[in-house]
Amino acid sequence: MSPEPTGREPTGREPTGRAGEPTAADRASYVEILVQQAIRRGDFDDLPGAGKPLEGLGGTDPDWWIRRKIEREQLTGLGPPALLLRVEAAGLDDRLDGMHREQDVRDALADFNARVVAARRQLLGGPPVVTPTRDVDAEVAAWRDRRDARTRALAEEGARRRAAEEAERRRRRWWRRG
Secondary structure (H helix, E strand, O other): OOOOOOOOOOOOOOOEOOOOOEOHHHHHHHHHHHHHHHHHHOOOOOOOOOOOOOOOOOOOOOOHHHHHHHHHHOOOOOOOHHHHHHHHHHOHHHHHHOOOOHHHHHHHHHHHHHHHHHHHHOOOOOOOOOOOOOOHHHHHHHHHHHHHHHHHHHHHHHHHHHHHHHHHHHHHHHHHHO
16 A cells, blocks of 8 residues: 555645645545545444434424524523523422522522513524423422421431441351350
8 A cells, every 4th residue: 555645745746826825626626536535445334323324304494403402401591592401391390499598599499480471572583492390389398398208218328328328237146155
């Protein structure tokens, strides 16, 4: 195999843009030659995804590419308000569960509701805002219930652990007596 050419010198017979620079047609033919050589060498054989359709081309969403980029790169704070609010609404309960005071939960819900209402009023276009506002009192009650359930589960787990440790200690004492 001969080494790959790194550049092509004009022969003087070919038209060039500026002195010594190849034209776009020269560059295109050079790239075509490199691609054909790579095909003959088998550089494009057994590539992942060969013969499979490209993902995401069958949908009717014109913004599919930006949604995929946001998901793949795990970017936050980018995109139309309608999409951002949908994503935030999906994770709102988890975010609320991380709060320790009821007033913090109420403030977070009031802020979320204000942003939903503001997004509905905007006239910039984009997808429609279908995210519902949250009833603050109902969400606070659900937050309390989830918090109480977590507290009960932790207390039960602690009691089970203590009972298992006590049983293990009693079993060890029995062996030591003999």
